[in-house]
Amino acid sequence: AHKLLCFPRFSLNFITGAGHIDREILETLWAPFNKISPTARSMTLPHRKEVLDDHMRDSNWKKLVGIGKSSRPLK
Numbered sequence: 001a002h003k004l005l006c007f008p009r010f011s012l013n014f015i016t017g018a019g020h021i022d023r024e025i026l027e028t029l030w031a032p033f034n035k036i037s038p039t040a041r042s043m044t045l046p047h048r049k050e051v052l053d054d055h056m057r058d059s060n061w062k063k064l065v066g067i068g069k070s071s072r073p074l075k
Helices: 004-010 025-030 033-041 045-070
Strands: none
Touching: 033 045
């Protein structure tokens, strides 16, 4: 908010249904790759790219499918 009086009205802290982020988004994206990185290290570059892409697509799909379960309808 640009003024102190506007803060309670427009702050996402007070809006029902607004989400918060943990500011660790890059860490949460890359942490699962730690499990496959030793194996991927020995792969050829094209194979490594394919495996990493598959894992990222799987991660994105799981997030997309889970959106409905973790979100609640706005009233």
